[in-house]
Amino acid sequence: MTSGVLNLVLKRLAVAVVTLLIVLFAVFFATSMLPGDTASILLGQAATPEAVAGLREAMHLNDPAILRFLRWLVGLLHGDLGTSYANDMPVAALIGGRFINTMKLAGITTLISVPLALTLGITAATLRGSVYDRTVTVLSIGVISVPEFMVATLAVLVFAVYLKWLPALSSVNEAHSLTDLVRIYAMPVITLTFVISAQMIRMTRAAVIETLSTPYVEMALLKGASRSRMVLRHALPNALGPIVNAIALSLSYLVGGVIIVETIFNYPGIAKLMVDAVATRDLPLIQSCAMIFCLGYLLLITAADVIAIMSNPRLR
Amino acid sequence: MTMARAASSRRSLLGHSYNLVGVVASLVILAWTLVAIFAPYIIPHPIGDIIDDDYFGPMRQGLWLGSDYLGRDMLSRVLMGARYTVGISLAAVSIACFSGVVLGMIAAVTGGWLDTCLSRFLDAMNSIPSKLFGLVVVAAVGSSIPVLILTLAVIYIPGAYRFARALAVNINTMDFITVARVRGESTVYLIGSEILPNIIRPVLADFGLRFVFIVLLLSGLSFLGLGLQPPLADWGALVRENIGGLPFAAPAVIVPSLAIASLTISVNLLIDNLPQKIRDRDA
Numbered sequence: 001m002t003s004g005v006l007n008l009v010l011k012r013l014a015v016a017v018v019t020l021l022i023v024l025f026a027v028f029f030a031t032s033m034l035p036g037d038t039a040s041i042l043l044g045q046a047a048t049p050e051a052v053a054g055l056r057e058a059m060h061l062n063d064p065a066i067l068r069f070l071r072w073l074v075g076l077l078h079g080d081l082g083t084s085y086a087n088d089m090p091v092a093a094l095i096g097g098r099f100i101n102t103m104k105l106a107g108i109t110t111l112i113s114v115p116l117a118l119t120l121g122i123t124a125a126t127l128r129g130s131v132y133d134r135t136v137t138v139l140s141i142g143v144i145s146v147p148e149f150m151v152a153t154l155a156v157l158v159f160a161v162y163l164k165w166l167p168a169l170s171s172v173n174e175a176h177s178l179t180d181l182v183r184i185y186a187m188p189v190i191t192l193t194f195v196i197s198a199q200m201i202r203m204t205r206a207a208v209i210e211t212l213s214t215p216y217v218e219m220a221l222l223k224g225a226s227r228s229r230m231v232l233r234h235a236l237p238n239a240l241g242p243i244v245n246a247i248a249l250s251l252s253y254l255v256g257g258v259i260i261v262e263t264i265f266n267y268p269g270i271a272k273l274m275v276d277a278v279a280t281r282d283l284p285l286i287q288s289c290a291m292i293f294c295l296g297y298l299l300l301i302t303a304a305d306v307i308a309i310m311s312n313p314r315l316r
Numbered sequence: 317m318t319m320a321r322a323a324s325s326r327r328s329l330l331g332h333s334y335n336l337v338g339v340v341a342s343l344v345i346l347a348w349t350l351v352a353i354f355a356p357y358i359i360p361h362p363i364g365d366i367i368d369d370d371y372f373g374p375m376r377q378g379l380w381l382g383s384d385y386l387g388r389d390m391l392s393r394v395l396m397g398a399r400y401t402v403g404i405s406l407a408a409v410s411i412a413c414f415s416g417v418v419l420g421m422i423a424a425v426t427g428g429w430l431d432t433c434l435s436r437f438l439d440a441m442n443s444i445p446s447k448l449f450g451l452v453v454v455a456a457v458g459s460s461i462p463v464l465i466l467t468l469a470v471i472y473i474p475g476a477y478r479f480a481r482a483l484a485v486n487i488n489t490m491d492f493i494t495v496a497r498v499r500g501e502s503t504v505y506l507i508g509s510e511i512l513p514n515i516i517r518p519v520l521a522d523f524g525l526r527f528v529f530i531v532l533l534l535s536g537l538s539f540l541g542l543g544l545q546p547p548l549a550d551w552g553a554l555v556r557e558n559i560g561g562l563p564f565a566a567p568a569v570i571v572p573s574l575a576i577a578s579l580t581i582s583v584n585l586l587i588d589n590l591p592q593k594i595r596d597r598d599a
Contacts, residue, residue, distance in 0.1 A: 015436070015439070016443075018436075018440070019439065019440040019443045022437075022440040023440065023443060023444055026444065027452060030452045030453060030455075030456045141581070141584055141585075141588075142577075142581065144584075145528065145532075145577065145580040145581040145584050146532075146573075146576065146577045146580060146581070147532045147535045147536050147539065147552065147576060148536065149535070149536060149539045149552075149555065150555075150573045150576065150577065153555070153559070153562060153569065153573060154573075156562055157562065157565060157570075160563075161562065161563055161564075161565055162565075252445070255445040255447070255448065256445055256446065256447040256448075256536075259447050259448070259451070259536075259540070260447075260536055260539070260540070263540055264559075274451065275451070275540055275542075277455075278451055278452075278454065278455040278542065279541075281455060286451075286452065286455055290448055290451075290452055293445060293448050294443070294444060294445065294448065297443065297444075297445045297448075298443050301443060
């Protein structure tokens with residue numbers, strides 16, 4: 001890697017850090033815009049004005065917003081996420097187990113969808129124009145064109161209602177055996193896999209087709225290389241950058257996907273926690289959850305960009 | 317984008333039948349638009365009236381799409397839902413594309429620090445996952461039609477900006493722009509009369525794609541209960557309120573889902589089947 005690429009990558013990382021700050025700022029202010037005074041909401045209607053004033057003072061609500069933002073930021077750096085309004089527990093404790101659940105869901109989905117999508121995308125591109133290719137393309141357009149909750153509802157309809165193979169709801173705590181575990185994760189994972197794979201298949205297919213249409217691939221074909229050799233040895237190594245970029249980008253769709261999937265399947269993850277927090281207007285909890293999601297999303301799209309930069313031979 | 321590329325690769329194979337897909341897609345879009353406009357005049361029953369003794373009733377004569385979880389006429393509710401889904405999305409996408417395209421063209425023509433600041437800021441905005449942004453805003457200011465339209469518009473401005481700016485930067489290097497500059501034309505003239513006519517077709521295709529994204533996001537938010545609030549109901553909200561009918565595969569939960577799918581798939585197919593000249597990014 002030359003210094004030019006290194007510079008570009010460092011620049012991209014710096015942009016990511018600045019972006020993260022802007023995003024944190026935006027999240028903080030959006031949640032501070034809540035109508036109604038936090039202190040009086042917490043104390044309820046029966047609170048005396050003195051009590052409200054006292055709590056405002058104790059919570060530093062009278063300080064300027066920028067000061068509260070900085071204090072929140074410093075707290076974050078120390079690993080202090082604040083205290084939930086709704087049940088007076090440290091946010092970190094509320095999030096901990098939930099976070100692991102969500103990561104499990106995302107991890108299993110990634111393990112299944114990446115190989116699946118790559119296989120389908122690359123084979124579709126190789127057999128371009130065939131019935132197989134057209135089926136894959138139409139199906140992936142179909143999945144992309146409908147909301148995630150519809151994929152989830154369809155999955156419930158097919159696997160739980162008609163086939164009766166799987167339960168419609170997830171409850172991680174009731175897992176006693178491997179079969180239980182499979183049954184619990186199956187439905188959310190199937191839904192997420194569909195959503196993520198559709199994007200990944202389309203991008204992989206496009207990347208491979210682009211490489212296959214380059215002169216050197218035609219040359220390989222002309223000199224008598226077999227079709228599989230042409231794809232695997234000549235085209236794929238060069239399409240690898242765009243494909244890895246496609247994987248990282250598609251995985252960022254997980255962020256939107258888990259919000260819907262955890263809600264519909266009642267999966268005890270961090271997204272469900274956040275949707276519930278929005279319903280109860282639990283600010284510290286919303287802020288922390290939003291921050292975790294933005295961080296994950298930012299990591300993935302930054303990774304995608306860095307990979308795109310590193311795999312571009314013109315920048316080398 | 318990638319969709320367009322996929323379509324162009326297959327066009328030569330399917331040839332004629334391809335245009336047929338485009339025509340059918342346009343007809344579906346036209347039909348939903350008409351429904352959205354005339355919904356109040358064509359619904360068979362008022363949407364709030366409970367007309368069925370049974371809830372999640374099946375399809376039968378007089379109750380063509382069955383009844384919902386309270387025994388209300390599903391056909392009327394879906395037709396009225398079109399109004400909200402299509403209307404809100406169209407308003408949001410118009411604001412998003414107009415602002416994004418105007419800002420993008422200005423940034424491309426002006427260049428310099430304005431371009432850098434705008435691009436950096438909007439790129440940062442783009443790094444917030446859309447559903448999350450929606451969630452946080454709804455948590456902060458509550459959900460109403462104007463809030464929804466503005467939120468959806470703000471979420472999709474960065475994308476429209478990036479797309480228009482990339483196109484405008486290409487045009488900006490052409491000789492006729494230099495000539496116009498030398499003539500001493502104003503920025504308004506440059507973007508309105510020189511750049512816009514040259515990028516309008518890909519921008520319109522982008523408008524369609526963004527419309528689909530917005531319909532999906534709006535439906536997703538409504539499905540989470542954070543979009544349109546009862547008694548109003550768009551298609552996403554209709555799926556949400558009737559989700560209890562899922563175990564018996566009630567039409568009340570399937571029909572609104574199909575309505576969303578028919579609209580978004582049609583728009584996607586229409587854009588995929590536009591002539592190359594209109595779709596092409598590098599026009």
